[in-house]
Amino acid sequence: MKKRLVVVITMLGAVVVCLNIRPTLAEAARGGPGPSTMQRGQKIYEQTCLTCHQADAGGVPGMTPPLQKSPYVQGPAVKVIGIVMNGLNDGVEIDGETYTNPMPPFGTVLKDQEIADVLTYLRSHFGNKAAPVTVTQVARIRQELKK
Amino acid sequence: MKKAIAYSILFLAIIAGSSFKFLPLNPPRSALKLPGGFQVHVIADSLGAARHLAVTSNGIVYIKLAKLKNGKGIIALQDLNGDGYKKTGFGNYIGTGIYVKDGWLYASSNTDIYRYRLNEKGEVIDTAHAEKIVTGLLDRHEHNSKSIVLDNNGYLYVNVGAYSNACQLQDRAQGSPGINPCPILDSAAGIWQFRTDKFGQTYGDGVHFATGLRNVVGLDWNNDIDQLFVMQHGRDQLFQLDPNLYDAKQSAELPAETMYALHEGDNAGWPYVYYDPFQKKKIVSPEYGGDGKKTGGENAVDPVAAYPAHMAPDGLLFYTGTMFPERYRHGAFIAFHGSWNRAPEKQKGYFVVFQPFKNGRPDGNWEVFADNFAGSDDISSPGQALHRPCGLAQGPDGALYVSDDAKGTIYRITYDAR
Incomplete structure (x- = not known):
């Protein structure tokens, strides 16, 4: 026994x-991505995303969606890059909870490398597990959005 | 050898296990902290997003949910005289506002206001058929809850929150200018007055009672002076939107959450000004040419009281009961939902405050009345709070009811000096 x-x-x-x-x-x-990508990504998260999405990426109940184990963060890179670039203003629903605050577009605020870094950081932290986002992917989507 | 390996693995496991200390096996129980002589009883829990609540003269508690519970948007709790509470549900819409007056229950969705006839026992006679008295109020996601209160002359007051933070061309985007004049003010960011007994009223049937109020969730009618009082949620993100003028620390402390005593036609100044509790002045918003010092809003009313920034006042109640000690009578309780916009600073709020009043105006400093809803003083993100106070109501015996919209706990606070 x-x-x-x-x-x-x-x-x-x-x-x-x-x-x-x-x-x-x-x-x-x-x-995969080296420590410098992670460090840069973390810094961008803290400077740009943290106020709304919070230090633990838990979001704000009813207002700002959490980025922990997030279907959006871990979803197709194309989609999540698009959200960062264009923002989101539709009232997102995750697990039956609706989030009402809008996200402004960050396409003009963040450079391609910065978007790749912060998304790569998010996709391997806060319970997320998805492939890194490359600067090439971001640049391609920026081009497509311009069309 | 085998034994040694097993021991070393066990040792590793213990070390690794100990690094998981931050995951509590048994979450700490939320024990509210109250002044001496007060007791608290949890009369319901796990209702989910329990927003505002109302109590009938026979003690039935009605709770409005912002998320359906088993398909129901309103929960009724009926005291079984010491044998617990009977819980029933009705209404298939989500919302925040709920109020009881003169034999009617009023409840709001995020666009409409309904009422239900009550019988002598305070029970809803026909839960399946609500009378829709107001319809078509704006819901554009942000600040969409509709809080309601009634006066003594057959009128109902409802908040329509601004679907914006500061009326920028691009909401919450750094560098985006404020729209002048702000187009949101025509149909939101204010209080509207409607009849309580007319069906299907829309904006045009009501009175645009007050404007320049970014978002009001807590409001109540003061029967001592027959006046509407509201709590405004002040604007967010001064630092993120204008880092040249504000640092993160200032942004966590500005602007104040404000209490207004309103008359018809009043304007509280949003989005053009915000209230700075340190300078005690209305300061021009940076999106409208402000520099953190320039004053404005000459035609706007001043708040009658100011509270720390971003704490989110979601419930307001004037206490008229006799159960609590004399000093509480005619004063106001305010439920602060707790902040998110102080990050990266520690969050604040998550408590119920008492504001002493004299002759219908705040008199003296506010004090924390019921604390520790969050279960900890160290909250860096609102999701960490175990409970978040939202609604307030007074029972016929003078007990104070508080709702929590994080877990859906309903508290009944009583006083007994013995």
């Missing part, structure tokens, strides 16, 4: 350890 308990605790512990180190390992394995 005791033995079994030890085994269970040990296995659980191992899982926890793995969860803790997984992002770094996974990132290194796929040659």
